Amino acid sequence: MQHTKTKVVIFSGGQLSEQALKYIQPEDFIIGADRGAAFLTKHGIHMDIAVGDFDSVTEEMKIDIAINCDRFIDCDPVYKNLTDTEMAFEIALEQQPVEIMMLGALGTRFDHSLSNVHLLRRTLELGIQCTLADDHNEICLMDARQSFTVMDHGFTYVSLLPLSMEVTGVTLEGFQYPLHQATLTLGKSLSVSNELVGEKGIIHIADGVLLVIQSKD
Structure with missing residues (x-):
C-alpha cells in the first residue's frame, strides 16, 4: 500500500541509542527491522510496519512488536533472500517517499554496514534523498x-x-x-x-x- 508521507524512517538492528529517536518527526512513516523494531517497542514508538525474521529477539518481545505496529511481516530466517534491512528498504521504496532515513544500519558487522551503504546507490538512481546515521556519522551519496x-x-x-x-x-x-x-x-x-x-x-x-x-x- 502506498502512503502519502514524504519521509520514511527505518530502524535496523545495528548500533542504536536514544539519540536515534531525534530523527523521528510525528508525520514520518516508521519501519522497524528485527532488533530495530524491538528498540522502537522498548521506547514506546509505534511503527507503521515491523519486518524481519526476528531471530534475534525473544518470543515475548516478538509478540510485543506485533502489537506495536500496524502491519507485522514475519519472514523465515532460512529461506529469505534479503537481509532484514534490505526488506525494510524495499518496503520504504514502495511508499514512494521524498526522503529515507536509515538508523541502526551501521554497526559491528562491517559486511552488513557496507551492504547498507550500497543501498544508497538505489535511492540515488531514483532521486530519493537517503541518509544512514548513527551517533557518530551521517552518510549520503x-x-x-x-x-x-x-x-x-x-x-x-x-x-x-x-x-x-x-x-x-x-x-x-x-x-x-x-x-x-x-x-x-x-x-x-x-x-x-x-x-x-x-x-x-x-x-x-x-x-x-x-x-x-x-x-x-
Missing part, C-alpha cells in the same frame, strides 16, 4: 546531477570518498581545505577529514558517484 550542501549540525569532519572508480571536477566551497576541479580516485585518501569554515559547505562534481560522510569522535 551524490552524483553530478545536483550540488550537495553540508550543514554544520555538530559533526566535526566531512570526508568525501568515491563510490565509483573516480570522481572528477570536485569543487568545494566553504571548507577548510578547498578543492577546485579535482579528481578523487578510489583507494586514495585526499579528501578525508575536511572541515567546514562556516555554517555550510557546498560540493560540486562533474562526474562519478561520491560518498559524503559527516563524522565526529
Whole structure:
C-alpha cells in the first residue's frame, strides 16, 4: 500500500541509542527491522510496519512488536533472500517517499554496514534523498546531477570518498581545505577529514558517484 508521507524512517538492528529517536518527526512513516523494531517497542514508538525474521529477539518481545505496529511481516530466517534491512528498504521504496532515513544500519558487522551503504546507490538512481546515521556519522551519496550542501549540525569532519572508480571536477566551497576541479580516485585518501569554515559547505562534481560522510569522535 502506498502512503502519502514524504519521509520514511527505518530502524535496523545495528548500533542504536536514544539519540536515534531525534530523527523521528510525528508525520514520518516508521519501519522497524528485527532488533530495530524491538528498540522502537522498548521506547514506546509505534511503527507503521515491523519486518524481519526476528531471530534475534525473544518470543515475548516478538509478540510485543506485533502489537506495536500496524502491519507485522514475519519472514523465515532460512529461506529469505534479503537481509532484514534490505526488506525494510524495499518496503520504504514502495511508499514512494521524498526522503529515507536509515538508523541502526551501521554497526559491528562491517559486511552488513557496507551492504547498507550500497543501498544508497538505489535511492540515488531514483532521486530519493537517503541518509544512514548513527551517533557518530551521517552518510549520503551524490552524483553530478545536483550540488550537495553540508550543514554544520555538530559533526566535526566531512570526508568525501568515491563510490565509483573516480570522481572528477570536485569543487568545494566553504571548507577548510578547498578543492577546485579535482579528481578523487578510489583507494586514495585526499579528501578525508575536511572541515567546514562556516555554517555550510557546498560540493560540486562533474562526474562519478561520491560518498559524503559527516563524522565526529
